[in-house]
């Protein structure tokens with residue numbers, strides 16, 4: 001049986017490959033996208049989600065527009081990483097032919113989870129929409145069958161041995177973007193009582209990289225989705241270009257992380273990963289706001305530790321070839 005799935009997203013170049021990987025899956029059944037402000041502003045993220053669905057003829061998947069800023073903190077966008085519109089390299093994607101749903105994403109989440117549900121929730125963005133839904137109706141927590149989150153960094157990430165990819169304002173520490181941008185939402189969601197939480201953090205998503213080999217294999221597949229996603233992912237922003245410079249196999253190697261795709265690969269086939277069952281706390285405020293700290297107390301969850309890169313690439317290419 002296929003796994004019904006809802007993705008909460010802020011596309012975003014790596015969100016784009018995550019969404020396409022899901023749409024090409026034999027196992028995952030994408031039921032809806034809820035969209036939040038994140039990598040770029042809300043309207044751009046919504047438009048990007050719709051352009052991707054349009055590209056592969058899946059405008060039947062409803063898109064809900066949600067939060068236009070984090071719960072408390074000011075928004076932090078990453079145009080320098082993903083381009084002005086969030087999908088640099090995706091200029092030839094089609095214009096959406098349908099409108100987003102009228103309902104706010106948080107209300108849609110409340111409706112989807114008003115009864116016990118088997119629809120897995122995969123947040124790959126700041127978790128503001130989910131937090132808003134839980135604030136409005138905390139009882140939905142028990143109806144969510146599980147979370148597969150791209151977020152956090154429970155162990156040092158491999159590039160620089162740090163605990164995240166952005167600085168925590170007013171602090172010498174770093175945290176992973178999705179948690180750092182809305183730490184209040186991350187804390188609220190993780191402490192809401194939702195069970196069966198899986199965290200795919202930066203510590204593992206920075207080990208499963210895109211690069212010239214995958215770029216070549218995608219172009220060899222040659223369908224619309226493969227070419228579009230290769231064009232998007234090979235348009236590497238300056239920041240990533242510098243961050244991953246030492247890992248390039250050749251000067252033109254577009255090596256970079258594709259964080260969100262790693263989380264969706266986990267949702268499809270967790271056996272690709274090794275994991276640890278730990279207790280994690282996420283401070284909402286203070287100089288460690290948004291960090292995911294393993295300790296003797298906190299929320300029980302399963303965190304990804306390592307991934308089999310070869311099996312990840314095979315899954316990704318297989319799914320994209322089916323679009």
Ligand code: BDR
Nearest residue numbers: 012014124125177178259
């Ligand atoms: C996460 O932050 C965003 O910029 C990416 O889309 C991904 O969800 C990685 O830290």
Ligand code: CA
Nearest residue numbers: 012015124125
């Ligand atoms: Ca994202």
